[in-house]
Amino acid sequence: MSDLMSTLAQANFPSPMAPATLAHYLAVSGIMFGLGLIGFITRRNLIIMFLCTELMFQAAGIALIAFSRYHMNHTGETFVIFVLTIAAAEAALALALVVLLFRRKESLDAGRWSEMRG
Amino acid sequence: MGGLASPILLYAACVIGALGIALALPRRGVSPQIIGALVAALGLGVLFVAMGVRSPGALPNVNFYIFSIVALGAAVRVISHPRPVYSALYFILTIIASSGLYVLLAAEFMAFALIIVYAGAILITYLFVLMLATESPTADQVEALNDYDRYAREPVLASITGFVLIAAMTAMMFGGVNSRSLPIVTTYAGAQRLELLPKKIESSLREARLIDKDESIARDPATGQYLIDLFPKPGTDAATHVPSVMIGYGDGRTRAIGPSTPGWPKDLVLSNVEGVGFTLLADHPGAIEIAGVVLLMAMLGATVLARKKVELDEREKLAAQTRSLAGEFEPEKSLLRAPEVAGGPTTRDAPTRSLGEAARGFLGAGGQR
Numbered sequence: 001m002s003d004l005m006s007t008l009a010q011a012n013f014p015s016p017m018a019p020a021t022l023a024h025y026l027a028v029s030g031i032m033f034g035l036g037l038i039g040f041i042t043r044r045n046l047i048i049m050f051l052c053t054e055l056m057f058q059a060a061g062i063a064l065i066a067f068s069r070y071h072m073n074h075t076g077e078t079f080v081i082f083v084l085t086i087a088a089a090e091a092a093l094a095l096a097l098v099v100l101l102f103r104r105k106e107s108l109d110a111g112r113w114s115e116m117r118g
Numbered sequence: 119m120g121g122l123a124s125p126i127l128l129y130a131a132c133v134i135g136a137l138g139i140a141l142a143l144p145r146r147g148v149s150p151q152i153i154g155a156l157v158a159a160l161g162l163g164v165l166f167v168a169m170g171v172r173s174p175g176a177l178p179n180v181n182f183y184i185f186s187i188v189a190l191g192a193a194v195r196v197i198s199h200p201r202p203v204y205s206a207l208y209f210i211l212t213i214i215a216s217s218g219l220y221v222l223l224a225a226e227f228m229a230f231a232l233i234i235v236y237a238g239a240i241l242i243t244y245l246f247v248l249m250l251a252t253e254s255p256t257a258d259q260v261e262a263l264n265d266y267d268r269y270a271r272e273p274v275l276a277s278i279t280g281f282v283l284i285a286a287m288t289a290m291m292f293g294g295v296n297s298r299s300l301p302i303v304t305t306y307a308g309a310q311r312l313e314l315l316p317k318k319i320e321s322s323l324r325e326a327r328l329i330d331k332d333e334s335i336a337r338d339p340a341t342g343q344y345l346i347d348l349f350p351k352p353g354t355d356a357a358t359h360v361p362s363v364m365i366g367y368g369d370g371r372t373r374a375i376g377p378s379t380p381g382w383p384k385d386l387v388l389s390n391v392e393g394v395g396f397t398l399l400a401d402h403p404g405a406i407e408i409a410g411v412v413l414l415m416a417m418l419g420a421t422v423l424a425r426k427k428v429e430l431d432e433r434e435k436l437a438a439q440t441r442s443l444a445g446e447f448e449p450e451k452s453l454l455r456a457p458e459v460a461g462g463p464t465t466r467d468a469p470t471r472s473l474g475e476a477a478r479g480f481l482g483a484g485g486q487r
Binding site for chain 2: 033035042075086093096098109
């Protein structure tokens with residue numbers, strides 16, 4: 001079991017598994033970012049919109065980790081920690097705002113707040 | 119060798135994917151979600167085939183494909199599921215699958231931190247807010263979905279926008295980013311920081327029975343530093359460097375062992391967590407400060423927002439007043455108001471009740487809930 005883990009986790013991929021390149025991971029990251037963007041544009045529920053921003057954060061994290069592995073240093077991994085930090089701060093603040101907005105209008109529809117002003 | 123995927127196949131995959139996502143998003147009338155999901159999956163398959171055609175190996179990395187398909191499929195469900203709670207649960211699935219990708223990329227610590235922080239903490243916050251901010255179901259429609267959950271806003275245009283962006287981002291696959299495999303190396307940059315962990319080296323060597331019970335890693339008698347010299351120092355010749363660890367007995371005698379010693383532990387390298395920790399604290403200390411300030415501000419902001427008293431809209435306020443006037447009046451309010459109005463405990467009930475009656479009569483049927 002630990003052998004398997006180290007084979008998977010450390011740098012030695014089993015040879016038939018080698019051809020997953022950096023571009024593969026970047027493609028996954030790009031598609032996930034695009035899906036998050038589409039969701040942010042199309043969904044009208046405020047909470048789901050923020051969930052879609054988390055999806056975009058996640059895509060950025062995959063790209064960071066892939067580059068970190070590609071350049072063989074840990075800088076990308078440490079910056080994923082900051083992505084997590086920002087995501088947590090954003091979740092706390094944005095969700096507090098969403099609850100406030102919901103208590104005002106009893107609705108989560110983003111369209112109902114289109115005339116919001118100062 | 120040129121790019122990894124032929125551009126025509128790549129763009130075809132993007133077009134198919136955009137079509138599928140546009141179909142999969144919830145819309146008015148009959149919504150062909152399943153067909154859309156299948157078409158999107160087809161687009162993903164075309165993309166992966168396009169990327170696999172020119173890759174030299176026989177069998178692709180199976181784990182990568184499993185994790186990425188699960189992650190992207192769940193991401194499609196996050197943006198297309200009409201029920202917000204299910205969207206949040208599918209997002210947890212995305213998180214778990216992408217932490218599998220992290221493990222494949224040799225970032226174990228971040229993989230587990232991701233599951234703990236995202237799936238454990240952030241998503242629970244989302245679920246709490248979903249529970250708090252849900253409109254209470256009325257008697258006649260218990261399971262009804264809101265309009266804004268059922269219909270997407272401009273699904274076609276949004277899909278086109280998103281997939282134009284994806285095509286632009288993945289265009290690097292036949293351009294800038296080369297198609298080399300990830301380097302098969304066991305040492306990350308900064309591996310020489312292993313020398314800063316004498317306790318780890320000592321316990322590892324002790325486990326390998328290279329150090330006896332009464333021995334330990336020797337220290338320089340003058341400076342008190344551990345005599346560990348496993349990596350060539352900058353400025354010295356790397357070719358002639360002999361890695362060694364000095365082992366000292368209690369009485370001052372020393373002997374040197376090194377990676378050429380039989381039985382030297384193979385796993386005596388800087389682990390992922392140690393590497394991330396050194397990079398975080400030694401290379402980016404300012405970033406930690408910034409993260410601390412950001413978290414503090416978020417905490418303060420959330421507290422301020424949560425304490426704020428909500429001012430209802432004028433219209434909503436009027437509706438609420440109407441409701442409270444027309445419905446059963448609240449007992450505390452009547453207790454507060456009664457002495458001013460009536461001046462005595464004996465007539466406390468009569469004026470307020472008549473006020474309620476009057477309001478009901480004045481508002482007529484419109485005031486009734």
